[in-house]
Amino acid sequence: MWRDIDPRAEERERPDTGLGRVGGYSDTNPGHGSEDPRDVFTRELELPRGTSRERVRVNGREYRLSGEDVRVLATVGAFRVVPAADLREPNPRTPTRPARDLERLRELGLVRTAPYVVGRSRTTLITLTGSGRNLLEGARRPGPAGERQAFHVGINKPRELAHDSRVYSAYTKAAERLAERGDTVRRVVLEEDLKRDYQRFLQAKNRACRERGESPDERERAIARWAQEHQLPYEDGHVQFPDARIEYDTRDGRRAVEDIEVVTPHYRGAHAAAKVRAGFSRYRASGARLGGLRTTGRSGRGVDPRLAEELLS
Structure with a gap:
């Protein structure tokens, strides 16, 4: 697995600091002291962490990913299903950016999206594909198997989607209190x-x-x-x-x-x-x-x- 920065990325993808805290994490201890509760899920991964998209080759396939893309993939994999609205905070300057980024990940075959109603609110549920998990697993650093963050593919219990789609939100509240x-x-x-x-x-x-x-x-x-x-x-x-x-x-x-x-x-x-x-x-x-x-x-x-x-x- 290798990755390198495309020098044209800065011109096409200007950093958007309104989408959450991104970039600046060391490869030795990413996520430590981070204010973003998603960073823990990328800690073991040799993948981009900054705002610019970088070329990534894993298992013979090549992608262009930013640190925010990696956070989304790892978080969705960790919880199996996450509402799109919970993944990124909206930015008034670029209100359509999160939706476009998710659509791009879907077009790359890394996530699946599906409309759903949670309670009385319409949302889009995001799940990881097999290719998405292969990307994450292929970029994982060696370490004790019993301490690794597991990544999950697809929907496991369709009848419990309304319940399971709320687990990530509960985690963010608990993680904030722990921090x-x-x-x-x-x-x-x-x-x-x-x-x-x-x-x-x-x-x-x-x-x-x-x-x-x-x-x-x-x-x-x-x-x-x-x-x-x-x-x-x-x-x-x-x-x-x-x-x-x-x-x-x-x-x-x-x-x-x-x-x-x-x-x-x-x-x-x-x-x-x-x-x-x-x-x-x-x-x-x-x-x-x-x-x-x-x-x-x-x-x-x-x-x-x-x-x-x-x-x-």
Whole structure:
């Protein structure tokens, strides 16, 4: 993989500082101390970071990408589906620029776009294509596999799009709060990734149970230990999974996690009660917007009874 700056890029693509903080990050520690919550997803990538478009060749294919293009691709891949309106702040001087840039990425075959209604608001949902993920993976620096940011392709659960499309917005609110405390986000792990690891554990445990003749009680204790090791709530034989997990370093250098959950009007009954008890940081979806809710349980703060009543009514 190689990239070089096209000297004509500055003439055709004038830097637009109104689209967010771009450029100026070192290759050794990109994203550290950044005000843009998307920069963490480009940290492992040998791809452009500045305002000018550069030629990039990955796996035999050539593209022209700017740092903003890379942020969009990596963010969409990290969350699987993101509303276009959440990806870039509008700039009064160039109001059509974000839409044109997304259309260009679509024409390059790196993203797919689809109109959708979230709550009462019309939006465009963005997902990564296989070519988009190949680009990101081909530009990834070597590193421990267990600490890498995963990138996802396409829509996984069409029936849950209205819910899943809000997870990125919840992340930005949580990331802003962490940054204010001086914490540094390392990566985001989606619910599906946590569940995949859990299923691998279960399959291995089930084989061991058959071979060793372990009892159901022994299996349940093993599941409880797995949940504890992965800092996930375990209750009545079930492991609770958040919509997304933020892994971060605290200001004093400790590793920590924050689990976030998007609460929609469809949360009812036992499912809602379990989410309340789980201790996830919850964000209530109202239309296409999110409002923060009190964190409960594992954070040491109590359950908000008004929230429980509202969710369970």
